[in-house]
Amino acid sequence: MRVMQRLRLKYLNRFKNIYLSPYTPITIAFQNYLKNCFEIEIKGFIDSSKQGENIYTPQDIDKLSIDKILVLSPKWDKDIYKNLLNYLDENKITVVVKSDKGYKKSIINYKFFRLTDIFLLKLVTTIFNIFNIKVINFWTNRIGEFSLECEKFLRKLELGDISKNNRYIILDALDEKDIANKVLYDLYKDVFQNKKETIFLKRGYLNRFIRHLLRDRTFYNKFFHNTEQRANDYKEFLNTKPSIQFSLEDKKKGEEILKNLNITKPYVCIFARDSKFLEETFKDRDWTYHNYRDADINTYELAIKYLIDKGYSVVRVGNTAHYEISFKHPMCIDYPFSNHKSIFADIFLTSECCLAIGTHSGILDMCNAFGKPRIGVNSMPIDCPTYSTKDDIYIPKKLKKDGKYVSLDRYFEMMHSSGLSHFQTQTYEKLNLEIEDNTPLEILDVVKEYFGDFTYNQTDAKNLEKYYEIHSKSKQFSAVKTKIGTKFLRDNGWFIN
Numbered sequence: 001m002r003v004m005q006r007l008r009l010k011y012l013n014r015f016k017n018i019y020l021s022p023y024t025p026i027t028i029a030f031q032n033y034l035k036n037c038f039e040i041e042i043k044g045f046i047d048s049s050k051q052g053e054n055i056y057t058p059q060d061i062d063k064l065s066i067d068k069i070l071v072l073s074p075k076w077d078k079d080i081y082k083n084l085l086n087y088l089d090e091n092k093i094t095v096v097v098k099s100d101k102g103y104k105k106s107i108i109n110y111k112f113f114r115l116t117d118i119f120l121l122k123l124v125t126t127i128f129n130i131f132n133i134k135v136i137n138f139w140t141n142r143i144g145e146f147s148l149e150c151e152k153f154l155r156k157l158e159l160g161d162i163s164k165n166n167r168y169i170i171l172d173a174l175d176e177k178d179i180a181n182k183v184l185y186d187l188y189k190d191v192f193q194n195k196k197e198t199i200f201l202k203r204g205y206l207n208r209f210i211r212h213l214l215r216d217r218t219f220y221n222k223f224f225h226n227t228e229q230r231a232n233d234y235k236e237f238l239n240t241k242p243s244i245q246f247s248l249e250d251k252k253k254g255e256e257i258l259k260n261l262n263i264t265k266p267y268v269c270i271f272a273r274d275s276k277f278l279e280e281t282f283k284d285r286d287w288t289y290h291n292y293r294d295a296d297i298n299t300y301e302l303a304i305k306y307l308i309d310k311g312y313s314v315v316r317v318g319n320t321a322h323y324e325i326s327f328k329h330p331m332c333i334d335y336p337f338s339n340h341k342s343i344f345a346d347i348f349l350t351s352e353c354c355l356a357i358g359t360h361s362g363i364l365d366m367c368n369a370f371g372k373p374r375i376g377v378n379s380m381p382i383d384c385p386t387y388s389t390k391d392d393i394y395i396p397k398k399l400k401k402d403g404k405y406v407s408l409d410r411y412f413e414m415m416h417s418s419g420l421s422h423f424q425t426q427t428y429e430k431l432n433l434e435i436e437d438n439t440p441l442e443i444l445d446v447v448k449e450y451f452g453d454f455t456y457n458q459t460d461a462k463n464l465e466k467y468y469e470i471h472s473k474s475k476q477f478s479a480v481k482t483k484i485g486t487k488f489l490r491d492n493g494w495f496i497n
Contacts, residue, residue: 015067021046061087134225143180144362148229154243187244254348267313271358272297295378302444381422383474385482395485400434446485463489
């Protein structure tokens with residue numbers, strides 16, 4: 001077992017991504033000690049039983065970029081060390097040994113804090129029970145998750161799918177760095193501050209205290225309202241109106257931005273995901289598990305030309321990208337490479353478009369927030385359609401195994417039997433599935449179908465009916481009834497056979 005003496009703590013500065021295990025008052029105190037004495041920042045905690053912000057389970061380790069895990073536990077250090085070895089190389093795990101006297105002091109402090117916690121926990125539990133209070137902590141550092149979680153909650157509230165007798169405490173983000181887009185954040189903040197069912201709790205001691213209580217599993221299970229978005233909320237988005245909108249003043253500001261970008265209305269937004277945004281924004285994490293969603297923006301060229309011929313401007317959205325669009329035209333604006341980028345423009349562009357075309361991404365999830373129709377192309381997972389309006393349509397990527405295309409039914413069998421997550425690149429690698437992107441012609445065909453430039457034949461209705469029947473087996477997206485591209489099914493009959 002590797003042991004690190006106290007005098008060597010200063011050498012931890014050579015490591016960038018340090019985590020502590022488990023999550024206890026002892027490790028919290030050690031975190032403060034490292035920061036105050038050595039200016040060493042801790043990225044988070046690894047704990048197999050606790051939940052909370054910056055607390056991860058050992059199973060999360062493969063998603064994190066970890067240089068070192070320090071284990072501090074007077075009683076369970078050996079067990080924790082052995083468990084972590086199942087997920088990480090031993091060179092990255094260090095048990096920190098303290099003197100008996102130091103541990104006794106830590107244990108006394110731990111017991112004191114536990115007694116205080118128990119008293120405060122009972123007090124807050126009583127108050128929350130009396131006033132029917134629930135707590136919501138939105139995922140603020142990802143623009144797509146944040147907007148979808150907020151919209152899902154507000155629209156369910158409007159439909160009466162969640163109790164209006166409750167009062168919902170919305171926890172303000174603890175740090176500006178935790179907010180993906182301040183403009184979007186403030187739009188929702190205004191809504192929450194003006195709703196009688198919600199209490200927007202600004203950052204401060206009380207905010208932190210409630211977050212601390214949520215780490216108690218019993219309190220969490222009883223009072224935490226889960227807003228996690230899994231794209232199966234089709235009816236909520238189709239039967240309600242958007243919860244946010246820009247003010248007249250902001251719209252004037254936005255119109256000036258459109259003018260500076262030479263964007264004329266009507267315009268269509270396009271987007272193809274690549275890894276640059278996450279690589280630049282969250283440099284301490286390995287994001288390759290998202291690569292299965294990537295696509296090439298230049299495969300949109302035929303669709304771009306078609307749209308321009310119909311009189312539409314085409315705007316590629318997103319704050320950053322690896323490559324520019326090869327096709328050049330005055331009515332095709334490559335916003336990520338423009339000189340007029342801003343967090344306001346990032347949101348406003350999507351809010352004013354007449355249509356968006358592209359892969360699953362945070363920036364196009366703004367369509368759900370503002371009620372804009374979407375054409376999903378290169379959709380992954382293949383059973384995950386777009387779902388912002390009744391006019392949405394999508395086509396998925398194609399999967400191959402041993403040189404043969406994999407049908408939707410076969411895909412469900414493989415995923416269900418493997419127990420693996422279809423939200424990770426590694427899953428497709430483990431199952432030896434080759435991912436094939438949509439061709440430029442397939443993308444053009446689904447865009448033409450959306451605009452009615454398409455002739456249906458007698459078998460198309462049967463193909464769609466069969467698709468919906470198979471898609472109903474989807475564990476996470478069965479409720480989403482978005483139409484799949486008719487021409488796609490016609491040309492790829494194996495998908496439903």
